[in-house]
Structure formats: structure tokens, C-alpha cells
Amino acid sequence: MSEQKAAGMTRRAIFEQKQRRRATLIAASSTAIVVLALVVLIPMAPGWEKVQKSFFNGAVLAKSFPKLLEAFKINIMIFAWSAPAIAVLGLLIALARDAKSPALFPLRIFGAAFTDVFRGVPVILTVYLIGFGIPGLGLPRPWNSPYIWGSLALILTYSAYVAEIFRSGIDSVHHSQRAAALSLGLSERQAMRDVILPQAVRNVVPSQMNMLIALQKDVSLLSFIGPVEIFRQAGVFKSLLANFTPYVGAAIIFLIVTIPATRYADYLMARQTRERR
Amino acid sequence: MAKLELRHVIKRFGDVTVCDGIDLDVEAGQLVCLIGASGAGKSTLLRCINLLEPIDEGEIFLDGQDIAVPALDPQTVRARIGIVFQNFNLFPHMTALENAMLAPRRVRGLTRAALLPEVEALFDRFGLADRMQNYPDQLSGGQQQRVAIVRALAMRPEVMLFDEITSALDPQLVGEVLDVLLLLKQQGMTMVMATHEMGFARQAANKVCFLKDGKVIEEANPTRLFDHPQHSDTQAFLSRALK
Numbered sequence: 001m002s003e004q005k006a007a008g009m010t011r012r013a014i015f016e017q018k019q020r021r022r023a024t025l026i027a028a029s030s031t032a033i034v035v036l037a038l039v040v041l042i043p044m045a046p047g048w049e050k051v052q053k054s055f056f057n058g059a060v061l062a063k064s065f066p067k068l069l070e071a072f073k074i075n076i077m078i079f080a081w082s083a084p085a086i087a088v089l090g091l092l093i094a095l096a097r098d099a100k101s102p103a104l105f106p107l108r109i110f111g112a113a114f115t116d117v118f119r120g121v122p123v124i125l126t127v128y129l130i131g132f133g134i135p136g137l138g139l140p141r142p143w144n145s146p147y148i149w150g151s152l153a154l155i156l157t158y159s160a161y162v163a164e165i166f167r168s169g170i171d172s173v174h175h176s177q178r179a180a181a182l183s184l185g186l187s188e189r190q191a192m193r194d195v196i197l198p199q200a201v202r203n204v205v206p207s208q209m210n211m212l213i214a215l216q217k218d219v220s221l222l223s224f225i226g227p228v229e230i231f232r233q234a235g236v237f238k239s240l241l242a243n244f245t246p247y248v249g250a251a252i253i254f255l256i257v258t259i260p261a262t263r264y265a266d267y268l269m270a271r272q273t274r275e276r277r
Numbered sequence: 278m279a280k281l282e283l284r285h286v287i288k289r290f291g292d293v294t295v296c297d298g299i300d301l302d303v304e305a306g307q308l309v310c311l312i313g314a315s316g317a318g319k320s321t322l323l324r325c326i327n328l329l330e331p332i333d334e335g336e337i338f339l340d341g342q343d344i345a346v347p348a349l350d351p352q353t354v355r356a357r358i359g360i361v362f363q364n365f366n367l368f369p370h371m372t373a374l375e376n377a378m379l380a381p382r383r384v385r386g387l388t389r390a391a392l393l394p395e396v397e398a399l400f401d402r403f404g405l406a407d408r409m410q411n412y413p414d415q416l417s418g419g420q421q422q423r424v425a426i427v428r429a430l431a432m433r434p435e436v437m438l439f440d441e442i443t444s445a446l447d448p449q450l451v452g453e454v455l456d457v458l459l460l461l462k463q464q465g466m467t468m469v470m471a472t473h474e475m476g477f478a479r480q481a482a483n484k485v486c487f488l489k490d491g492k493v494i495e496e497a498n499p500t501r502l503f504d505h506p507q508h509s510d511t512q513a514f515l516s517r518a519l520k
Contacts, residue, residue, distance in 0.1 A: 176362065176364065176366045177366060177368065179324075179329055179362075179366070180362065180366035180367075180368070181368075181380075182329060182351075182352075182355060183327050183329060183355055183359075183360045183429075184355070184356070184359075184379070184380035184384070184428070184429070184432055185352055185353070185355045185356030185357075185380055185384040185432060186352075186379075186380055186383055186384060187352055190383050194368075194379055194383065195368050195379075198370050199368075199369065199370055202370065
């Protein structure tokens with residue numbers, strides 16, 4: 001009793017401290033058990049030696065890693081020009097689908113068809129069809145480059161998804177905002193541009209961040225139509241060294257980029273949820 | 278300032294007739310209060326006057342011009358009639374000043390610099406001079422509502438409509454918003470106000486209209502309507518509202 005008073009703690013605080021210590025102890029011991037099991041059990045598997053050599057080979061990793069990083073620059077390049085194009089096209093498609101004027105009806109149909117088609121076809125198929133199909137028309141250099149048509153395939157597919165996210169963002173802005181804008185004498189178009197869109201875009205930033213992360217990974221699909229980006233480069237090393245470690249190296253490089261990005265998107269999402277409350 | 282006349286205004290939502298043949302005269306510089314239970318049609322009537330809702334039948338004359346003509350461009354009419362809503366509806370991504378400048382910039386085609394003296398004077402007059410650079414979520418409810426009034430006034434409207442503008446406020450903030458209306462009345466603004474503030478209606482209104490089921494049941498000057506209501510529905514409503 002005197003001890004507790006000396007520490008200046010209420011009985012509630014003492015109880016909670018006890019609970020916390022208990023929880024920490026349980027978490028620590030259960031984690032230790034799982035890690036121990038993995039460390040002990042996995043090497044006991046009959047194929048472990050072989051797997052270790054072909055997937056986790058330090059020498060191979062050291063040898064391939066600089067070249068993999070070099071190849072990753074191509075991923076970044078394709079990402080860097082595709083992402084802004086996706087943002088613009090996605091927004092245009094979203095606006096086209098919400099167009100109210102009868103003159104713009106064809107645009108509306110086009111927007112709907114566009115999102116249906118490119119959300120409905122696997123990305124890899126779009127990459128193949130556009131990446132091989134359009135250069136197949138016999139275009140002169142540089143217009144037969146797989147960089148151009150591969151990027152276009154990514155842009156079209158991702159714009160369809162991004163457009164739908166923008167549309168949900170526009171819907172998320174309360175209709176009273178539109179009423180307030182119109183009541184001041186603004187036109188529908190001005191209300192959209194100055195009042196609704198800025199709020200809509202802000203509302204969907206976290207979701208669009210997740211699309212960017214997905215895009216960063218899907219850039220690797222272009223390896224199937226030519227560009228020697230990181231996945232293709234890892235494949236080259238695999239054939240050369242008869243070892244899968246370069247793929248692990250490529251995965252590590254992806255994670256270095258995507259984990260912070262994912263965390264940041266989660267942070268934005270959590271902050272938005274807090275603000276809404 | 279302008280005068281407003283409503284002739285047999287009918288507004289239906291599907292099968293429900295929300296405004297059922299409303300006649301109303303608001304002389305220039307007058308303040309008319311609409312009272313009545315929720316769902317009586319007060320808010321809808323205001324939204325109809327501002328053309329936010331198209332009316333099904335009837336006419337609305339603003340200074341003698343019928344603004345309810347279906348083919349009319351509502352944008353030019355709305356620019357002449359200001360409305361303030363119960364929930365402020367400020368634009369949350371803009372400062373108070375930007376809120377007030379957006380419509381004059383876009384509709385009246387003025388630059389920020391040209392507008393600034395005029396808009397600043399409005400903020401100043403309503404005690405908001407030090408709040409211009411704040412975002413709506415940094416303001417109290419009463420301040421937000423006053424900014425909403427300034428925003429509407431920045432369009433230099435001929436008529437102002439107020440839709441239960443104190444209903445979402447804490448009781449101690451109601452006074453500062455109602456004071457703004459008294460100021461506007463002194464300046465001769467034509468105003469129509471849907472309200473539950475019976476004390477204010479009695480003190481400030483030129484005319485009070487009691488609405489029920491989309492009809493004007495009784496209209497009179499406030500002293501007569503509050504002290505000697507003629508219709509039994511008005512008597513029943515007031516005995517509940519003034520309890």
C-alpha cells in the first residue's frame with residue numbers, strides 16, 4: 001500500500017500496468033516459439049539444402065544485385081511517365097461518365113465501355129494484345145517500341161480503375177455542396193471544378209496511392225513483350241547462373257520501394273478516417 | 278431592393294405535394310418569417326424560390342419578372358437571390374475569404390484584387406475581419422454561419438433567403454447570427470426566413486406566415502399572429518411552440 005502511494009499510482013493505473021506486462025510477455029513468448037519453430041523445422045525439410053543454395057545464395061545475390069538495381073531504373077522510368085498519364089486519363093474518363101449534357105451522351109457511353117473493357121480484361125492480356133498487336137501493324141521506328149505500347153496498355157488498364165475511384169470520390173462529396181455552389185449562381189461545370197472535384201480528389205488520395213503501388217509492380221508485366229526491366233534481368237541471371245536468388249533480389253528491391261509506400265498510404269487512410277469522425 | 282411575389286406555387290415530389298398552392302407577397306425591404314412544424318414545406322418553398330427545385334405550377338415574380346418560367350436559365354436568377362442553409366454548407370477546402378470570393382469571381386467576372394475591398398468590408402461589418410484566412414473547420418458554428426451569410430451577400434443579391442439558419446447552432450451562438458439579420462434589415466434587404474425562433478420572428482418580422490401541409494394557413498403581422506391567431510391549427514402549433 002505504501003509502495004503504491006510512493007509511486008503515485010492509482011489502483012486503476014497499477015492494474016493496467018500489470019495487464020500490459022502480461023500482454024507483452026505473452027506476445028514475446030508466442031513470437032519466440034513461432035520463430036524457433038521456423039528456424040528449427042525448415043532446415044529439417046529434406047530439400048532445404050538445395051533451396052538454400054538456389055534461392056538464398058549470398059554470392060549470387062552480391063553478383064546480380066547491382067545489375068538488378070540498374071534494370072529497376074527502367075521500371076521507374078516506365079512508372080514515371082505512365083502514372084501522370086493515368087491520373088489525367090482516369091479523371092477525364094470519370095468526368096465523361098458523369099457528363100449530363102445530352103450533346104456529351106456519346107462520351108458517356110464511351111466512358112462506360114472503356115471502364116468495362118479495361119477492368120474486365122487481365123492486365124497481361126492487354127499488355128500482350130496492345131504490345132504485340134500495334135507494332136505488328138508495321139510501324140516505323142521508334143513507333144514500334146514495346147516501351148510505348150506496353151506503357152499504353154498499362155495506362156489504359158489503370159485509367160479504368162482510377163476513373164472508378166475518382167467517380168466514387170465525386171459521389172462522396174455531399175450533395176449540399178453542389179446545392180450551395182449552384183445557389184450562388186455558379187454553373188454546373190464551375191461547381192464541379194471549383195467545389196466538388198477538389199474535395200473528391202482529396203478524399204481518394206489514399207485509394208489512388210494503392211493504385212500507384214499496384215502499378216509499380218505491374219510494370220514488370222512489360223517484360224513479356226521486350227523491355228529488360230528488373231524481372232527480365234533477374235530471369236537473365238537465373239539462366240546464366242542456374243540459380244533463383246536473383247528473383248529474391250528483385251523481390252527485395254520491390255519491397256524497399258513498396259513497403260514505405262504502403263505504410264504511407266495506410267497512414268493517409270487512417271488520418272482521413274480520424275478526420276471524418 | 279427587390280420585391281418578391283409567389284402565385285399559387287405547387288411543388289410535388291412524386292405523389293407528395295410539398296407546396297400546395299402557396300401565395301406570398303414580400304415587399305421590398307421586408308422580412309417575412311415562415312413558421313410551422315418540420316415537413317410543413319418551409320425549406321422546400323425557399324429552395325423553389327432560389328430555383329434549386331423546379332416548381333410544378335405557379336409563378337414566382339422577382340421585381341415583376343416571372344423567374345419560374347421553365348426555359349429560363351436558373352444560373353442568372355440564382356445569382357440575384359442569396360440563400361443560407363441550416364448546415365452552413367461552406368466549402369471546406371477554402372478559407373472563409375475564398376468561400377466568399379469564389380462566386381463573384383466566377384459569375385461577376387471580377388479579379389481577387391478588385392473584389393477584396395468590397396469583401397473585406399463585408400467581413401468587417403459582421404465582425405469576422407480576423408477570421409478571413411481561417412478554414413471552416415477552424416471556426417465556431419456561429420462564425421461559420423456568418424461566413425455563409427457574407428458569402429451570399431458577396432454576390433450582391435436583391436433578396437436573401439434563410440433556411441432555419443440557427444437550428445444547427447448551440448443556443449449561446451444563436452444571438453450573434455440573428456444580430457446579423459437585424460443589421461441586414463436596417464440596410465433594407467428583402468428577406469424570407471424559415472425559422473423556429475419565435476421570439477425573433479415576433480421582434481423583427483414585418484409579417485409571419487404559418488405553414489401546414491404545404492399551405493399558408495394564416496399570415497399576419499407578428500403581434501396579431503402570435504397574440505391573436507385566428508385559425509385553430511395556428512393556435513395549436515403556437516401553444517406547442519411557445520410552451
